[in-house]
Structure formats: C-alpha cells, structure tokens
Amino acid sequence: MFAIFKTFFWLGWVSFGGPAAHIGYFRQTFVNQFKWLDDKEYAQLVALSQFLPGPGSSQVGFAIGYKRGGLLGAILAFLGFTLPSVIIMLCLALLSSELSQNPLFQSIVHSLKLLAVIVVADATWGMYHSFCKQRLTVSLCFATTSALLLLPSISTQLIVLALAAMIGAKYLALNGTQTNNSFKPSLWPLVLFCLLIVLPFLTSTTPVIQLFSDFFQAGSLVFGGGHVVLPLLQNMVGDQISQDAFLTGYATAQAVPGPMFTFATYIGYQLMPEAPITGALVATLGVFLPGFLLLLCVLKHWQYLAQIPKISGALNGINATVVGLLLAALYQPVFTSAILSTSDLVFVLFGFYLYKELKLPMIWVVCSFIIIGSLSHYAG
Template sequence: MFSIFKTFFWLGWISFGGPAAHIGYFRHTFVDKLGWLDDQEYAQLVALSQFLPGPGSSQVGFAIGYQRQGLLGAILAFIGFTLPSVLIMLCLALLSHKFNQSPLFEGVVHGLKLLAVVVVADATWGMYKSFCKQKLTSGLCLLTAAALLLIPSISTQIILLLFAALIGCKYLASNQSNTHQRFTPSIWPLITFGLLIFALPLMTSGLPLIKLFSDFFQAGSLVFGGGHVVLPLLQNIVGEQISQDAFLTGYAAAQAVPGPMFTFATYIGYQLIPQAPIAGALVATLGVFLPGFLLLLGVLKHWQHLAHVPKVSGALNGVNAAVVGLLLSALYQPVFTSAVLNPSDLVFVLVGFYLLKQLQLPIISIVISFILLGVASNWIV
C-alpha cells in the first residue's frame, strides 16, 4: 500500500508540463516500468477521464490507485500526487512575489518544460504504436490532432471524441463475445455528488469555510478540458475579494510548479480566508478536486463490464485513437511551443529522447540533467 503513495509522491515532484505531460509520466511509470496495467487498460482510463469533468490527469492517477488497492489506494494516489504541488503553492502564497521572478527559478522551470516535451513525445509515440495499427485508427488520430490544432477548444475535443466513438462503434467493434454483464453505476458516489452540488449551497450562510468548499465544488463540477478551464470559473468566484495581480500570480505559479494545475485552488483558498489561511487552502483544494473523483467512482467499478460489450469495445478503440491525437496536438501546443524557444532547446529535447529511449537512463538522472541544463542555459542567456 505504501508503494502507491511513494510512487505518486515522487511523480508529484517531477511531473511538470501540465496534464499531457502527466499522462506521459504515468504511462512511463505504470505501464512501461512497473507493469501495473497494460496499454489497453491505461488508454481506457485516459479516455474515461476525457468524458468526465474534473482534473483529467489526477483522475487517471486516482483510477490507477483504485484498481491497485481499492478506495484507499485511490486516496493515497491522490494525496501522493497532489501533496508536493499543494506544499509549493502554500509556500508561494506565504512568500508571494519573492521567488517566481528569480532567474534560478525560471531556469529550473525551463529545463523541466523541455523534459516534458520528451515525456509527452514518448507517450504519444508509444500509444500510437498500440492504438493506431489500422488505416482508420491512424486517420482518426490525424483528424483529431489536426482539428484541435486548428480549432483548439473543449467543444472541439468533445465533438471529436464522440465522433471517434461513433466511427469505432460501427467499424472497429471487436469479435469478442458479450459477457451479458450489465453496466450498473455505483450509486453512493453519485448521490454524494448530487447532495453536494444541490443541497450544500443552501447551508452556507455565516459559515465561510463551508461556503468556500461549496463554491470550489461547483467550479470543479463544471471544468471540462483540464486545469486551464478552471481560470475563468475561479475568477468569477473570487470577484473583488483578492487583487487581480494576486490572482494572476497564483495562476502563473500553478502553471510553473509540478503536479495538477487544480492546486491553483490552494493559493486562492489561502488568500480568501485570512483568519484561517491554511484551512482555507485545504478546503478549497478538496472542494475543486472532489466532484471529478466522485463522478469517476460512480462509473469506474463496473467500467470493464461495459468495455467488454463488442460495440462499446469498438467505440473505445475509436476513442483510444482520438486520445493519441489529443496527445499529439498537446505535444505541439502548449508543451512544445512553451518550452522550445530556440535551436539549442530542440537539441536538448533530442538528446533527452535518446537518453530515455536508447540508453534507458533512470528518470531521476534525466530530471537532474534537465534541471542543470535549464539553469545553465538561463544564466548563459
């Protein structure tokens, strides 16, 4: 059981680059290195997370922990992966504008962004080889990537995933027999979600922490498409309670630190409850993550029953190919465009890919190498 926490805690310290990079780190760790699940199982979890609101990469980690050791494993996976980012955001909230503009900090972040390019490229290529073996699946991958690069939006993403599911249902259905096991959702997580989303707002009068939890739970329930979408939702919640500069500082910090971007809520919660800042930070963090996890628990337990129905299996084959396209588009924007700023950066990426795939160096040595390269290149420039 401790191995789940330990593994995710380590990933929480090195997973820079946003959700696409997290999916790459998870695949490298749990599919390639540890073998906790295979590519098919992993891709199904990624696909499921794309259809639910909430923090996609954290939902994938939560699901991996659940499949490994049930609900306790899922909770340990969440705590382990999220804790480093929460601690860093708390420190930044305490120290405010001290470090995030320093050359050393910027150099470290730049080096780790370059590493994220390597990791996402590796995940994209590995998943392409697994799920795009036919002309149709390769075409779905290409169509998804092209459409998202040309029309980047969450609406485009949802439409493409639904289209891929329909195509897969008709043309990619497997020949396996139907097990006739009916898909039945787990009721208690869905009931809990319903009570919190509808009843809790009626009980917040004069209770700032409960109101804070309710507000952030509402925001987390509406976030399709990852951490960037949470910005306008939280901005509406915050209003004039904190300054625009403080809000944007926290948002910028959330993009720079490792782990899930939803820990932006940690920074905002700290600012909103000055009489109890630590409690505010933790309540806001729990509030924004919880809805996505409750919805995931509602469908995850019996997800495999549904996945074995031939037409559903075909739909998943189509969605898996589209997910590779999602990763491919994310590899370019925002991962590549935000990290590779000049030819020397591209050289570092190519060398890193060689170190990871050909020499198969331990990830810790590659992380340290990219941190040093980032710091050195920042100081030289």
C-alpha cells in the same frame, strides 16, 4: 500501500508540463516500468477521464491507485501526486511573487518544461503504435490532431471524441458476446455528489462551507483540465483578491509540477486571511472531489462495459482519438511553451538520446535537466 503513495509522491515532484505530460509520466511509470496495467487498460482510463468533468490526469492517477489498492489506494495516489504541488503553492502564497520572479527558479522550470516535451513525445509515439494499427484509427488520430490545432477548444475536443466513439462503434467493434449482467453504477459516490452540490441550500452557510461549495461547483463544471478552471475561478473570486495576485498564482500553477487544479490552493489561501491554511485545503478538496466522485460511480464497472462489442469498438475509436489529443498537446502547449530557441531544441534532442537510447533512469534525466537549467541561468 506505501508503495502507491511513494511512487505518486515522487511523480508529483517531477511531473512538469501539464496534463499531457502527466499522462506520459504515468504511462512510463505504471505501464512500462512497474507494469501495474497494460496499454489497453491505461488507454481506457485515459478515455474515461476525457468524458468526465474534473482534472483529467489526476483522475487517471486516482483510477490507477484504485485498481492497485482499492479506495485507499486511490486516495493515497491522489495525496501523493497532489501534495508536492500543494506545498509549492502554499509557499508561493506565503512568499508572494518573490519566488516566481527568481531568475534561477525560472531557468530550472524552463529546463523541466523541455523534459516534458520528451515525455509527451515518447507517450504519443508509444500509444500511436499500440492504438493506430488500421487505416481508420490512423485517420481518426490525425483528423483529431488537425481539428484541435485548427480549432483549439473544449467543444472541439468533446465533438471529436463523440464522433470517434460513434465511428468506432460502427466500424471497429470486435466480435464477442455481451454478458447478461446489467450495468449498475456505484450509488454512494453519486448520492454524495448530489448532496454536496446542494450543500449551501441544506444548511446555514458559514465561510468555510461557502468556500468549499464554490470550489466544488467549479470542479463539477470543468471539462478539459486545469486551463478551463481559470475563467470559472476568476468569475467566482471577482474583486476579493487583486488581479496581479490572481495572475501570479495562475502563472505559477502552470510552472510547478503536478496538477494545475492546485491553483485552488493559492486562491483558497488568499480568500480566507483569518485561516489561510484551512482555506487552502478546503478549496483544494472542493475542486478535486467532484471529478473523483463521478469517476467512482463508473470505475468499478468500466471493464465490464469495455467487453460489450459496440462499446469496445467505441473505445477503439476513442483510443485513436486520445493519441490525436496527445499529439496536438505535444505541439500546443507543450512544445510551443518550452522550445524558445535552437539551443532548447538541441537540449531536447540530447535528453531524448539519454532517455531512449542510453535508457537512463528518469531520476537521472530529471537531475540532468535541473543542472542544465541552473547552468543556463549562470551562463546567461
């Protein structure tokens, strides 16, 4: 069990670049390096996370932990991956805008964004070779990328996933026999989810309960990852904290490693000045919990569902679409937010050479880019 926590804790410190990069880091670590699951199983978990509200990449990590060590393994995976980002966001709340405005810090973060380009590109290339072997799956991949680049929105993402599932169920279904078992979702996560949704109506609301409830409801409505939670939290917060403080926290949440949902840590700290640490932790738990509860409803039976011919065909279509999602994310926001000059592109090519040709361990590649970031600051 400690190995689960240790591995995710390390990834939590180095996983810069947002959800698409996290999926790349997870694939490199748990499919290629540790072989805890194969490409097919991994793609199914990624596909499942696309259909549920909540933090997509964190749900994938939670599911990997669950497959490796049950519910305790899932909790340890979540704690390990999220704790570094929570610590950084707490430090930001304590230090206000000083750290986020530090030029050296900004240079190091920029260099690690360049590393995220390499990781996402590698994940996209590897998954393309695994799941785009037919003309139809290749077409689904590139149609998805084109649609998301032309019409970037959560609605577009959900529409292309639904279309890919229908096309896959009709044209990509594998021959097989459906078992006589019936699908029965796990009830206790669903019951707990429903109870927490109506929590404010069941008890006299205290500030802590109200804070938890607000963030729980926000986490229940977020499809498509951390960027989507911004308008929900902005509407929820209103005038309780200043616009400058809100945007500072949001900007830093995009720059730090780990899940962007830890933006809630910063907001919770600001909203409960009488008990800021409690507010930060309650808000963090509230925004992550609904996605994990819904995942637990279906995760145990996901392998059974994947064996049904029509569903396996739908998954084949979705897997090709997920590659298209990654390819679109590789350009926007990963590439466009990281590559700001010709020298940035040179550093990415150099890092790709270290990573793929010389087969340097990831820790050495990370250290190399931190050094590059520090040198670029002093050279500038």
